[in-house]
Amino acid sequence: MDVAVCVKRVPSTDTRVKVGASGTSIDPTGVQYELNPFDEFAVEEALRVKEKTGGGTVTVICLGPGDAQKELRNELARGADKAVLLKDDQLEARDAYSIARALADQIQKLNVRVVMMGKQAVDRDNGHVGSMVAAMLGYACVTEVVKMEIQGDTARCEREIEGGAREVVEAQLPAVFTAQKGLNEPRYVKLPGIMAAKKKPLEEVAAPAVAPKLTVVEMSLPPARQAGRFMGKGKEAVPELLRRLREESKVL
C-alpha cells in the first residue's frame, strides 16, 4: 500500500532558543536542525504499513528550506522510497493553514490512502497540521495514535486520551494519522540504506504560496527563574513556608 509521510525539519531539541531581531521568530544563528522527533514514528509506521501490506511506495514530503534535503535523504536511507521537498526558505512566515494547504495539494497528487504525520512539530507546538490536512482532503483523521493496524479499507487504532486512558477507534481510509510517542520503535539508519538512498529520487519543487491566516506578532522567552529563598530551618520554618505557598505563590 502506498503511504505518504509528512515530516518537518525543526531546531534540535537541545537548542538554547534565542528570539531573533524581528521579535517574531527565533534567531537561527548556530541552531542545529533535525527531524521532528514525532515524525520518526510516522516514518517508521509508514514503512511498516508498506511491509505488512506486501509492498507499495512510501513518499516523504517536507515543506522547508533547501537544507531540508539532508533530513529527507536520511529518511530515504531509513527506507522510504521517494522524497519531495516543497521548498520554501521563508518557512517561519507560514502558519499551520498555509503549510497544511501546500501539503494537502501535494498529497492529492500522490493518490494515497494512508497519510502519516507526527502529532505535533516541536518547534511551534501547534499540533494543527495533521487535522487541517485531513479536513482539506476530506479524509478521516486519527490523532495521537499509539497503535495501528490496517485491514482492507479500515484502520483500527489505539489513541491516548486524558489520564493515560486509551481509546480504540476504527477509521475508514483514506485517512490521516498523527503519531504519538510509543507507536513504534523507529529503526536505525543503516549503512546499506545510506548507499541505497543515493539512488532514490528526491524531487524539489517550489512550495505553492499560500497566504497565512495567522501571524506571530511577538515571541518572548520565559522570565529568568528567580533564585530560591530560605524560609529558615527545621520545624519552625514550616508555618511560614505554608503561609507563603498559600498567599504568595497560591499553589496550595
Next chain:
Amino acid sequence: MKRFQGLDFLELEGELSEEERMVRDAVRSFVDERILPLIGKCYEDGRFPSELVPEMASLGLFGPTVPEEYGGQGLGSVAYGVMCRELERGDSGIRSMASVQGSLVMFPILEYGSEEQKKRWLPKLAKGEAIGCFGLTEPDAGSNPGGMLSRCKKDGTGWVLNGRKMWITNGTVSDVSIVWAKDDAGVVRGFLVEKGTKGFTAPETKGKWSLRASVTSELVLDDVRVPDSHRLPKAEGLKAPLSCLTQARYGIAWGAVGAAMACFEEALNYSKDRIVFNKPLAGFQIPQMKLADMATDITLGQLMSLKIGRLKELGRLSHFQVSMAKRNNVSMALRISRVCRDMLGANGILLEYHSGRHMCNLETVYTYEGTHDIHSLAIGEAVTGLPAYR
C-alpha cells in the same frame, strides 16, 4: 544524558559529504543507544557484547568497503574512517572487533583469496554469521613478525600447520582464523583455518586490564591439516599481512580520535558542572589550559585522519603516512584520556564515566598494530631513508 556533540573546532565536519555525515549520524546513535548503556558493565565483566553482533552486521559495520557483490556496501574510505571514529567513541574493544572483521579478515580474503574463498566467506562475515580473526603475532615475534616460528609444510595436496599465535583479537569466537606461517623456503603464507579443525584450539587470554570488552586469544596449531584450497593463493611473503595491517591502522588512526573526543567532551561537561572553591572547575586557568591543549590536539588529529582518508580515496596513501597518523592520534588520545581521567577527580576511576575505560583501552591501542616506537622507526625511515629497525 546529554547528547554527544563532538568537538568540531575547525568545521571539519563540513568537509564531509552528505553520505559520510549520514554514516556518522547512524553510527553515533547506535553507540549512544546500544553501546554506551552496557559497555561499562561489559568492561567490568571482561565480556565482549556478542549479542550486538547481529545488529552491528545489519547496520553494515563489517567490511563496509567490500564491494556489494560480496556482501559489503562499497563505502568510501573516509566514510569507513568516520565509522571507526564513531565506534571507538564508544569503546576501543568494539571498534577493534569491527576492524579485525573488516580490515584483517575480509580485506585479506578479498585481496589475496580465491573466488571460491570470497564467495564462501565474505557474505557470511559481512552478515555477522561468521566471525574472523587475524593471527600474526607470536609469543616471541611481535614487533618483528618476520621472526615468526609458525611453520607450514606441504603434505601431498594439502598443508600441515604448526605453531602458536598470541594476542589474537576475536580468536576464541572465530569461525575462521587467518593464520600466517612460513614455508620451508621461509616464505610467509596465509591460511584460512576453520573452527573445529583437528589440532587447532584458541583459548582465551584472561586477566587483562585493557580492552576488556574484546576477546583476546591464543591460537594453538598442533599438526593442523588444511587443504590447499584454504591457502590464500595470492599472498606470498610478509608484504601480504603487512598490507592488511595498513588497512587496520588506517581505521585506528580515525578510531583514536573518537576515543579522544569522548574523553574531551566528558571532561568538558564535567568541569562546567563541577563546583570547586565556589565556582565551576572549567572557570579556572589550569583546567582551561588543559582543555585548550586537548581541543587543539584533537583538531590536529581530525585533520590528519581526514587527510589520510582523502589520500586513500585517491589511491595515494603510503604506509608511512598511515604510520604517522596512527602514531600521532593514538598517543594524543592516550595522553588526553589520562588528563580527562584526572579532571574527573575520584569519579574518574568509576566505570560509570568513560575516560578511565578509554585510558586503559588506549594502552592496548598504543601497542597493537605496530607499537608507538615502531611507527617512530617507520616515519624515521621515510624521512631519512635509513631503516633502523634492526
